[in-house]
Amino acid sequence: MSRMSDTWILAAQCPSRLGTVDVVTRFLKEQQCYITELNSFDDRLGGRFFIRAEFRPELDGFHEESFQADFAARAGEFDMQFELTAPGKRTGTVILVSKADHCLNDLLYRYRTGQLPLDIKAVISNHPDLEPLATWHGLPYHYLPISPETKLQQEAQVREIIADTDAELVVLARYMQVLSPSMCELLAGRAINIHHSLLPGFKGAKPYHQAYEKGVKLVGATAHYINNDLDEGPIIAQGVEPVDHTHYPEDLVAKGRDIECLTLARAISYHLERRVFFYAGRTVVFSN
Amino acid sequence: MSRMSDTWILAAQCPSRLGTVDVVTRFLKEQQCYITELNSFDDRLGGRFFIRAEFRPELDGFHEESFQADFAARAGEFDMQFELTAPGKRTGTVILVSKADHCLNDLLYRYRTGQLPLDIKAVISNHPDLEPLATWHGLPYHYLPISPETKLQQEAQVREIIADTDAELVVLARYMQVLSPSMCELLAGRAINIHHSLLPGFKGAKPYHQAYEKGVKLVGATAHYINNDLDEGPIIAQGVEPVDHTHYPEDLVAKGRDIECLTLARAISYHLERRVFFYAGRTVVFSN
Amino acid sequence: MSRMSDTWILAAQCPSRLGTVDVVTRFLKEQQCYITELNSFDDRLGGRFFIRAEFRPELDGFHEESFQADFAARAGEFDMQFELTAPGKRTGTVILVSKADHCLNDLLYRYRTGQLPLDIKAVISNHPDLEPLATWHGLPYHYLPISPETKLQQEAQVREIIADTDAELVVLARYMQVLSPSMCELLAGRAINIHHSLLPGFKGAKPYHQAYEKGVKLVGATAHYINNDLDEGPIIAQGVEPVDHTHYPEDLVAKGRDIECLTLARAISYHLERRVFFYAGRTVVFSN
Amino acid sequence: MSRMSDTWILAAQCPSRLGTVDVVTRFLKEQQCYITELNSFDDRLGGRFFIRAEFRPELDGFHEESFQADFAARAGEFDMQFELTAPGKRTGTVILVSKADHCLNDLLYRYRTGQLPLDIKAVISNHPDLEPLATWHGLPYHYLPISPETKLQQEAQVREIIADTDAELVVLARYMQVLSPSMCELLAGRAINIHHSLLPGFKGAKPYHQAYEKGVKLVGATAHYINNDLDEGPIIAQGVEPVDHTHYPEDLVAKGRDIECLTLARAISYHLERRVFFYAGRTVVFSN
Missing domain, CATH: 3.30.70.260 (ACT domain)
Structure with a gap:
């Protein structure tokens, strides 16, 4: 860095x-x-x-x-x-979150200390909960609630903020909403999501509950570019953590938080340093 | 140990x-x-x-x-x-293999040096290739070829060897044949398989090719008790290894060998030390 | 948890x-x-x-x-x-820091979200820099500068705060001061330090510079109870991260921050859950 | 590969x-x-x-x-x-061992299966124990006992074998003898040793006993080019394994074997693929 x-x-x-x-x-x-x-x-x-x-x-x-x-x-x-x-470039970024704050907290720390050369333009959420965290870091927070009826309209607002701020990068830091196909297309190769499992192992909802059911001995996280195929985008980074039988689903959720934060931060860092190439649904990552 | x-x-x-x-x-x-x-x-x-x-x-x-x-x-x-x-108990064991020798080689080394307290009764294979390796370790090698027509008959022979040798444990050390439901039932909780992926991510054939297609950044291996549901048995141990875009499918195969050996050996060790409990399709493993 | x-x-x-x-x-x-x-x-x-x-x-x-x-x-x-x-017990804790904020930021996040059942009584520092962070979390911040002449006097103040707040646990979250022997004795078994190397590899100052000189391929962190022998206390937890030749000393410092945070948090968690036993200069840790 | x-x-x-x-x-x-x-x-x-x-x-x-x-x-x-x-080049190699066979067993497996493109010219040992293993792989085994009086003479014999076989690479696969300064000089940049600890943590004899005394939570291995400064040569690869209080020194020895094998094999592979550069006492390793 x-x-x-x-x-x-x-x-x-x-x-x-x-x-x-x-x-x-x-x-x-x-x-x-x-x-x-x-x-x-x-x-x-x-x-x-x-x-x-x-x-x-x-x-x-x-x-x-x-x-x-x-x-x-x-x-x-x-x-x-x-x-x-250019040297020292700070990439204009919009962060989408829902209620979980661990990834946002981690990103804002790295932003504040210059570890991630981001120029965060806005934090957008479908919930009001994380506003104090954004505000303490001096960032505008857009509370854009969502319902089945207002989904497209809300997405249009998100799109407008991205456009207005000239944001190059969008980070989905545990944003629990599926983006529409047109949104995915608009953000191809510049929107990074963190999925709380080792894809393609546990797609869809509640991956940690699935992991518990299978009795897995490792849980992980996958950071990837979003695409139309939910939880199937090109993989940028993955991380893993050992677990055992004493971890009930809620323990796996807790255990997973650290590896989600680290994996997302690593993926963003690779993206900002232009280490990630995106082609034909796969990535080439010159990691370090 | x-x-x-x-x-x-x-x-x-x-x-x-x-x-x-x-x-x-x-x-x-x-x-x-x-x-x-x-x-x-x-x-x-x-x-x-x-x-x-x-x-x-x-x-x-x-x-x-x-x-x-x-x-x-x-x-x-x-x-x-x-x-x-009892202290120092050596568990009567039959090992099933096909052509790949890395897991067998690793197990026989740990057997020979006493790292794994096994009493290996026989090595059984549907191919003749690994006979010299077994023979060098002073072990009987049963070459039992298999074809769609002879499958049940061959399995009966395997079963007979297990019975005749009073083997308590059966290890499938990259045995590339699906066991019949009755065989799975007979061996419930005492037959350990190594699957060359992080289950449940890549079931079925050619998991490393699947992993390549997905562009995963980690490959792994899963040791589990066999059950009727192919590649879905209760998990005993899992291991993982970082990979990148320079790993073509054949490189992933090579990269995976070490982690397969280690994961299988660890699972067998846990089993022999009575650290693994099997109940209702899941495991409790008091690992160390 | x-x-x-x-x-x-x-x-x-x-x-x-x-x-x-x-x-x-x-x-x-x-x-x-x-x-x-x-x-x-x-x-x-x-x-x-x-x-x-x-x-x-x-x-x-x-x-x-x-x-x-x-x-x-x-x-x-x-x-x-x-x-x-008792269930749900929150342990009275005082945190000592200097200028580096990554461990403090991480601990306060885990404190705020209840991941670590701490009852933080005070943050003490020999520098004024981290006051805003403590204040945002609603915590008293004691800026107690230190010089060769005032060292013992400053330590007496620290001791007083610990006594006044009935703190059971003291966390040295990158506190860059050596504690006096009497302080070490007072806090035996209840003061946890994070050292930014895999002890006993790189004791003393600037361990990451030492690591660079040696060309190590792994850097790590060690959380331990403090004792009179600086950087030699009983080890509670250790973590490790791969590095390579592209990491200059300042890159190792950056790379090490994440593993320091995680290792310190893990050690505190083990301590709070009474998983750590301290005896004859060594620890027994029933980790999970 | x-x-x-x-x-x-x-x-x-x-x-x-x-x-x-x-x-x-x-x-x-x-x-x-x-x-x-x-x-x-x-x-x-x-x-x-x-x-x-x-x-x-x-x-x-x-x-x-x-x-x-x-x-x-x-x-x-x-x-x-x-x-x-050139493509497919197999590097002429001499392997030095003492009594421990795990690294030799592992290397000969990788040699036999072509995983490591070695052309092993000879196995040399100061003990007779490992001759059967070498012989089974069709390799000449030189038993060259050593005593304080015959040390220089024995080393001259080793040197002669290296010269006679035109070996480019020398691997010390748990060879428990210190090489003389002139031997180190002769083999600079082409003799790889495996040390059973994370250097520079535990130099000298019985590193696992030292590790036990310190109560470390991780043990490791370091593969490095030999130099005059025993256990201080330029590092090529390092590996690590978690341990806990249940591991007595002899358990750490056992636990360390796997990571020693893997780390040595990885270092040799990097050397053979010309990924390792040696300069001014440090290495640059383009690992993959």
């Missing part, structure tokens, strides 16, 4: 083809950019190439826009999508 | 009722038996009580049979099932 | 001797107390016996004082020290 | 300087080599650059020698040391 404060990040993907690395690294060299960390991967089953470089301009006068334009000219030949991220 | 060489183990279960602990501990005291480790648990949802004591007779002349008879008289009142296990 | 809300806990220790379990379990039976969870252990090297029982009185009219008095009469014969803890 | 069967590996290091990535990636492009996986890292504290590329020649007629010669011409300018590894 500390590295983000003084290095640029270039992340790109394109169809597999000879020269995909060279087009990136040669350009960086020509621009007098020193690469401090580099990862590339070729998915031979998907025929897709992914690359991520952290770099430092060696000369004064690095121009973001001309870099973008000049690299776009090169990348076009490879059908390469890329994103350039 | 080392403790097993000089302590007796008393393991029991019965319906929940006041006095269930006392009936065990008072008897041990009266018999001048010193308890070195004790665990009990009351499952309040199932209304079932479980207890396990490791103990050392303080006086010479401990008589196993009179202990059994005298305790049975007390336990009867509580409808208590119990099992007394 | 949830179990604590409706069960009593009896925890005891004494020299090893036949009958130590029986004296506890027979008494509970006689008092019509149903044992829901029981653990005992005999340390054969130390010749010491430890037992912990969770139980529920079956009859109305359970009298704490008469239970205590009656059991003391029995326990005396065995030289047994014991402690009876 | 499977990837090694059809890709080449180029691993290199040099002082930090603009263009270090480009000199590698441009050359691979010119040679029509497709990079399937690439990692580079710049150690800003050490001022050192490390890079590893897996690649596949796209054209027929890849000539190893001309590749080496041509790349050397380019690399010279950057003072770059590099190593080119």
Whole structure:
């Protein structure tokens, strides 16, 4: 994380083809950019190439826009999508919650202390409960109740807040509502959900109760991009915790909270550091 | 494990009722038996009580049979099932395998070095491949090929070997055949299978291919008692290993081998040390 | 944790001797107390016996004082020290901090949500920085600066607050001051410190810098009771996190924060649930 | 591992300087080599650059020698040391053991099944015990007893076997002898030892007894390159396992065996796949 404060990040993907690395690294060299960390991967089953470089301009006068334009000219030949991220960038973010506060509390701590370079624009909830927590952190809190009748209308309000605040990232920090297909489409690749199980093990409601019934010896959490298929989005991070027979369902719920917080925070961190690539329903994550 | 060489183990279960602990501990005291480790648990949802004591007779002349008879008289009142296990007992065991040898190799090493107090009676396989490994360890190897037509007949042969050798435990160390319902019933609570995934996530065939498709970041293994519901038996132990996008299905298979070996060995160890209680489709495991 | 809300806990220790379990379990039976969870252990090297029982009185009219008095009469014969803890007991606690806020933030969250049944009496710091955090949780904050000249005087003030508030537990949540021998003696077995390394690997100052120099692949944290030997007290809990060469010292510091929070919270939880026994410089922990 | 069967590996290091990535990636492009996986890292504290590329020649007629010669011409300018590894290369290896067989058993299994692409030239021991195990795997076993008087002479014999067999790698699989300084120097960066603790926590003899005394809740193992400073060599991999008060020293020894095997195997695998860079007493490991 500390590295983000003084290095640029270039992340790109394109169809597999000879020269995909060279087009990136040669350009960086020509621009007098020193690469401090580099990862590339070729998915031979998907025929897709992914690359991520952290770099430092060696000369004064690095121009973001001309870099973008000049690299776009090169990348076009490879059908390469890329994103350039400036040092210290704080990503505009909207957080959705319901009543459970453990993930929100954890995220706001990491936000407040700069561990996660977020620029939180708003906290939105279908319940009023977590307003004091948001307020203490100086964040606007939007209480948007929801009922079967008002669901679409409420979602429109959420969408408006996202649009108005120019938020790039949406975090569902234990938001207990299913998003509509159009919302999922709008937020493809930029909305991260935390599911309280090791997907695809326990989909749907009350996964910890299911886990208890099965007598599992491990519980876990999965952070993923949302998609239309509820609890089936591309996985970014997973965590796990040992349990035993003394854990009744309510104990599993309690036990799961820590691993949910950690897994969500890790996924967000990977996303912000441009370590996550999203393609054809799967992810490539250059984790560290 | 080392403790097993000089302590007796008393393991029991019965319906929940006041006095269930006392009936065990008072008897041990009266018999001048010193308890070195004790665990009990009351499952309040199932209304079932479980207890396990490791103990050392303080006086010479401990008589196993009179202990059994005298305790049975007390336990009867509580409808208590119990099992007394002598120090250093080696459990008669039959191992079933197919072609994959990693679990067998691991078990035979632990058998040979005394880490697992097994008395292996036979290794049975539907393939000839692993005979040299068994033979090197001085174990009889039964090659019993199987085809759709001979399935029941082959199973009868397996059953006969189990009966002839008085084997108490059957280990399915990557045995790639589904057992018949009658076989499952016969072996209820005494046949341990290793499934190469974190159940109930990836049932059925090729779980690592499924895991790859989902882009999971953790793979695992589950050791369980077999039952009629394939890959759904009561869970004894689970293990997990981190993976990433560079792991193609064949890499996940390789990565999974270690965790399969360890998880199976751990489950067998718990079973042999009478740490596992089996009741109503679930397990209570006093692990250590 | 949830179990604590409706069960009593009896925890005891004494020299090893036949009958130590029986004296506890027979008494509970006689008092019509149903044992829901029981653990005992005999340390054969130390010749010491430890037992912990969770139980529920079956009859109305359970009298704490008469239970205590009656059991003391029995326990005396065995030289047994014991402690009876009521359901839902919240332990009076004082927290010491310096400038780092991650452990305090985590503890206050668990306090506020009832995950840790603490009754926090005061937060004391040698710096003013964390006052807003304490205040938001409605807790008194004592800013007691320290200098080489005022060290003993400051410690006397801390001692006074502990005495005045009748605090049973003291938590050093990244308090960067060495306590005096007399303070350590006063707080023996009731002051928990979090050390940011896997003791005894990296004692003293800047353990993460030491870890970086060694090129370790795992960093960890150790929660322990304080004693005169700085960073050497009896260990209650340890946690670990994988790291690699990309982690400079400041990254290790950041990476370590989560595991410090979790390890400290776990140790406090074990302490509050009377799972930790302290004897002859070592601990016995009936963890779950 | 499977990837090694059809890709080449180029691993290199040099002082930090603009263009270090480009000199590698441009050359691979010119040679029509497709990079399937690439990692580079710049150690800003050490001022050192490390890079590893897996690649596949796209054209027929890849000539190893001309590749080496041509790349050397380019690399010279950057003072770059590099190593080119052919697909499916099996590394000539000598294994040193004493009496404990768990690591040897594990390594020979991975060798026999091709999981570790080793070409084991000899097993050398100062005890005769493990000869049957080596023999069953068809490997020469050299029993070279050692005494204070014959130590240097025995070491000369070991050295001769290494030289005669052209072994590139030496594995100390629980070899309980300290190597002489000249031997350490000879084997710098190519002899891997497994130490049965989390270094630097418990150096020297009987680390599990030390761990018991401290009451640790985690035990571990460290695989490292040997150097003159016993148990202080550059760390390649570490593993960890939870333990509790029921583990007496001999139980910790037993518990540690699995993690020793796994950690040693992982370190060897990283070494063989050229994922480990050794510089200035530290390692950079591009693990996966």
